[in-house]
Amino acid sequence: MEIQVRSGDTLEYYSQLFSIPLVLIVDSNSDRNVEQLRVGQTVHIPGYTISSHIIRHGDTISGLAKSYQLEQDALLLVNQSTDLSIGEKLLIPSRITQNIVDPKVHYDFTQLNLDIRALLEYYPFLQKRQIGNSVLNNPLYELQIGKGKRKIQINASFHANEWITTCILMQFLNDYLRALVDDQEISGVQALSLYDQSQLFAIPMVNPDGVDLVLNGPPKDLEKQLITLNNGLTDFSGWKANIRGVDLNKQFPANWEFEKKRKPTKPGPRDFLGLTPISEPETKAMAQSALREGFDRLLSLHTQGKEIYWGYEGMEPAESAALAQDFAAASGYEAVQYVDSFVGYKDWFIQEFRRPGFTIELGFGQNPLPISQFDEIYTDMQPLLVRALK
CATH class of the missing domain: 3.40.630.10 (Zn peptidases)
Structure with missing residues (x-):
């Protein structure tokens, strides 16, 4: 989430306002000068995103802050105007409470x-x-x-x-x-x-x-060549090597000459050390x-x-x-x-x-x-x- 600095704001204040460790706010803004904040300067607040709320009859800043478990000034900070006209959109700083990564999808x-x-x-x-x-x-x-x-x-x-x-x-x-x-x-x-x-x-x-070869199959321009390296098989689920048929974890000079004598001598789905x-x-x-x-x-x-x-x-x-x-x-x-x-x-x-x-x-x-x-x-x-x- 990005916010705009107001007069008198400090990183320490943002840390307290959003309950974020100060060191993480500092490190989230390492690409900009935040030692002396300037009015209007953009600052990253980690762990938050912006959602919105459509104003309804009876809404108040204090009531909305309580409803969204925020300090009132957090709402004031992200909204240039807090005109609570019915039907208008109010920006809400929303803490991220769920993981972004879904590790059980097609992970190519x-x-x-x-x-x-x-x-x-x-x-x-x-x-x-x-x-x-x-x-x-x-x-x-x-x-x-x-x-x-x-x-x-x-x-x-x-x-x-x-x-x-x-x-x-x-x-x-x-x-x-x-x-x-x-x-x-x-x-x-x-x-x-x-x-x-x-x-x-x-x-x-x-x-x-x-990884893409195993999960998605061969690229069209390499399909014939890769099937040949895969011993004629179109199923690449057993493939360990890189796309050239070299086993990347058998590539390092640690008893390489010894290991070379007992491993495959040409590229393939696994165990070829390379030349x-x-x-x-x-x-x-x-x-x-x-x-x-x-x-x-x-x-x-x-x-x-x-x-x-x-x-x-x-x-x-x-x-x-x-x-x-x-x-x-x-x-x-x-x-x-x-x-x-x-x-x-x-x-x-x-x-x-x-x-x-x-x-x-x-x-x-x-x-x-x-x-x-x-x-x-x-x-x-x-x-x-x-x-x-x-």
């Missing part, structure tokens, strides 16, 4: 774009950055929340048919944003304390081309993101198995074991130090930075996991993701 790249746009509008302290592009030139988005020194990256949908991980991460972002503006807890932890302690860098869809490490635009963007920010922790969301993989060749720091056990206690998942698997993003991160990295395998079953598992998975994941930010 188009839906992700719509939800990101809406979250940015209603929670403008959320920051968006494009860190790269996919093979088909779809942008790879990184969403940032928080201002603490500790940096945590959480990513989803490295693998195309694991798109339910994007739904989980987007639901978490929406819950976190709402808890912040309402000054509430999330999984028993005060949301504002997480905001002050950590910066969350969320990459909700690493492989947008692949060289970090050859794909998506993996280049992910590597550059980690190198640029130097994350303190990294979580990659995958499916399935209800396991937390936290080690790599003995290079993981001592704190990784304690964090893994903490995540296991929060989620009910099993913490597993080593598996016979290499070249993943988590593996490379641990090798490169010697910092805690985790691959979280969500849910049970056969990929792609059905959306009917969403509620169970999210119940397990929310407390784990909160713990990751502490």
Whole structure:
């Protein structure tokens, strides 16, 4: 919601008027000078939108404020005129009380774009950055929340048919944003304390081309080529790779030459490492993101198995074991130090930075996991993701 500054207004006053933490109002207006407000200046108020009320006989400002659970001055602030003529429209500041993201819809790249746009509008302290592009030139988005020194990256949908991980991460972002503006807890932890302690860098869809292929089928101009890569099948539900048939989570230089000897030698729906490490635009963007920010922790969301993989060749720091056990206690998942698997993003991160990295395998079953598992998975994941930010 946007409001126009009046004489004598302050951000502190807006914080009290709308019951929004001051830091969130300040951070929602980081693109403009709000240290000294000017009359007529536009200011973003997060967590609110504007609705309207048609004036009826007997309406009063005090009565309407009480009815809509607002301070009277909140109505005066958003209405240039408070002439209560019957039939006229009065603007009402409306607090957002429901989530914007619906994670159980057809969650392709188009839906992700719509939800990101809406979250940015209603929670403008959320920051968006494009860190790269996919093979088909779809942008790879990184969403940032928080201002603490500790940096945590959480990513989803490295693998195309694991798109339910994007739904989980987007639901978490929406819950976190709402808890912040309402000054509430999330999984028993005060949301504002997480905001002050950590910066969350969320990459909700690493492989947008692949997700769209699984959910929508191949683009017409690539249909013949992709069916060939898919072993002649027109059903792409088992496809994990990017649109060129390269498995993005087997692209990183962490025992790459060893893993190459036992994996497919040509592009296909899964497990092909590519001709060289970090050859794909998506993996280049992910590597550059980690190198640029130097994350303190990294979580990659995958499916399935209800396991937390936290080690790599003995290079993981001592704190990784304690964090893994903490995540296991929060989620009910099993913490597993080593598996016979290499070249993943988590593996490379641990090798490169010697910092805690985790691959979280969500849910049970056969990929792609059905959306009917969403509620169970999210119940397990929310407390784990909160713990990751502490």
